[in-house]
Amino acid sequence: MPDRINVVIPLFNDWLAVGLLLERIRSVVDAPLQNRLAFLIVDDCSAINYDTLPSGIGKSLSILRLYRNVGHQKAIALGLAYLADQTDQYPTIVMDSDGEDRPEDIVQLVQRGIEKPGHVVFAHRAKRHESLTFRVFYTVYKSVFRLLTGKVITFGNFSLIPATQLRKLAHVSEIWNNYPGGVIRSRLPYTAVPLERGRRLAGESKMNFVSLVLHGLSAVSVLIDTTAVRLALFCVMMVVASIFGISVLLYLKFFTSTSIPGWTSYLTFSFLIVILQAFLISLLLVFIVLSYRIQPQFIPARQFNDFVERVERVY
Template sequence: MDRTLTDIPTAPTDRVYIVIPLFNDWEALSLLLEKMTKTVAPALRKRFHFLIVDDCSVTNYASLPTDTGYSLSIMRLWRNVGHQKAIALGLSYLADQPETHTTIVMDSDGEDQPEDIARLLEASAQKPGQIIFAHRTKRRESRLFRTFYLIYKSVFKLLTGKAITFGNFSVIPPNLLRKLAHVSDIWNNYPGGVIRSRLPYQSVPAERGARLAGTSKMNFVSLILHGLSAISVLMEATAVRILLFCVITAAVSTVVITVVILLRVTDQLIISQGAIYIVFSLFIVILQAFLISLLLVFIVLTYRTQSHFIPAKQYGDFVEQIEKVY
C-alpha cells in the first residue's frame, strides 16, 4: 500500500483536503463535484485535494470531473466497514502524511452543500484551534424521519448530558488532525468521538441540502444503529446516568414499601391483598435496579481495562490501495 502522496504534484501550502466516504454513490459524487465547480470560487477550489474513501463499493465510477480541485485520489478498502469507520480511516491516512493540512469531512450524496465550505473555512480561520461542525438548521427528510431524529437527539441528551446537533460535515484544523486520529472513539462515531475526546469544537448553522442522486441509505433501522453507536461512544457518562436512575428508583421503591408495610401493620390500609401486590411489585423493581446497576459496573470496568482500536496505528490493515484519478 502506498502510504504517501508523493505522486501528487507540489501544491500550495494552504491546501485543503476533503475526505468523502462513499459506498456505491458514484453518480451523486460526480454531481457533487460538478456542483462545486459552480458554487465554489476558483481560487478556493484550486486548494482542494479530494480523498474519496471507497467503502468496498460493488460498483465503480464511469467518469469523474477532473477540474474540480487540485487533485483527487480514491482510497480503496479491503472490506465494507461502514460510514463512520470509513471517515476514521480517511482521517488516519492523512494524519500519517509528513505534513498535516486543513481537512474537511463531508458526505458524497450532496446533502452537505459545497457552498457552505467557505463559511466553515472562514469560521475555522477565526478559531484555528477548534473543529468546526455544520449545525443543521433545516432538514429535508420526511416528517416521520425528522420526528424520530428529534427523539434520537432527546434520548442522546438525556443519556449522555451532551447535545448533538451536527453530523459529519466539519473542518479539522491541521494541529488537531493527528490528535483526532488517535481518538479510538471516532472508529464508532465521528461526531460522538469528537465530543468525548474533549478537543475544542464549535458549530455554525448550515441548511441541509437535497440528495443529488440515488436513494438515502439512512432508514429507521440505520438511524437506531447510528444513535446507538453515538451513545456507546459516551458509554461511561451514559452508565453513570442509568446507575443514578436505578439508585433513585430503588430508593423510592424502598420508601413506598416501608409506607405500605406501616399502613398494613397499623390497619390503615383497607385493601390488604392490594398491599401484597404493591410490595411484591416494588421488590421486583428493586431487584431489577440492583441487577442493572451491577451489570453497568462490570461493563464500565471491562471497557476501562480492554485495549481499544487506534485508527492512526491500525488503519493500514484496511486499505487495499490509493488510486490517483488526477
C-alpha cells in the same frame, strides 16, 4: 490558511452522486478556495466502480480503496488516519458524497475555522429536508442522547478539522464508532455554525429507521462511561422510590388503623421486583464499563493500514 485543504468523502456505490457533487463544487465554490481543495474519496469497498469522474476540480482527486466494507463512520476514521499519517498536515473537511452537505457551505466552515483557530467546526443543521417521520425520530434520538450522556449533539459529519488537531483526532479510538461522538469524547475544542442541509443529488438515501437506531446507539456507546453512570443513578432512584413505597405500605398496615386492600401485597411484591431488577442492571453496567476499560482500543492512526488496499490518483 494554508494553500491546501483536504476533503474526505466516504462513499459506498454513490459514484453518480459524487460526480455531481464535484461538478457542483466546480460551479458554486469560488476559484481561489476551489483550487486549494484536495479530494480524498474513501471507497468503502463498493460493489460497483465509476465510469468517469469529473477532472480539473480542485488541486487533486485520489481514491482510498478499502479491502472490506466497514461502514460510513469507520470509513471516515480511516480517511482521517491516512491523512494524519502524511508528512505535511493540512485542514481537513469531512463531507458526505450524496450532496446533502452543500458545497456552497464549505466557505462558511473555512471562515469559521479562521475565526476559531484550533477548533473543530461542525455544521449545525438549522433546516432539514427529510420526511416528517425521519425528522421526528431524529429529534427523539437527540433527546435520548442528551438524556443518557448529558451532551447536546445537533451536528453530523460535515465539519472542518484544523491541521493542528488532525493527528490528535486520528488517535482517538472513539471516532471508529462515531465520528461526531468521538470529537465530543476527545475533549478537543469544537464549535458549530448553523447551515441548511441540502438534498441528495442522485440515488436514494441508505439511512432508514434501523440504520438511524444503529447510528444513535453507536453515538451513545462512545460515551458509555457517562451513560452507565446516568443509568445507574436512575436505578438508584428507582430503588429509593420502591423502598419508600414499601415503607409507606408497612406504616399504614402496622401503625395506623387504615384499612389496607388485598392488592397491596401484590404492590409490595412489585416494588421488591423493581429493587432486584435495578440491582441487577446496576451490576451489569459495572461489568460493562470495567470490560470496556480493560479491552484494547482500536486506534485508527496505528491500524488504518490493515484496511487500505491501495490509493489511486485520478489527477
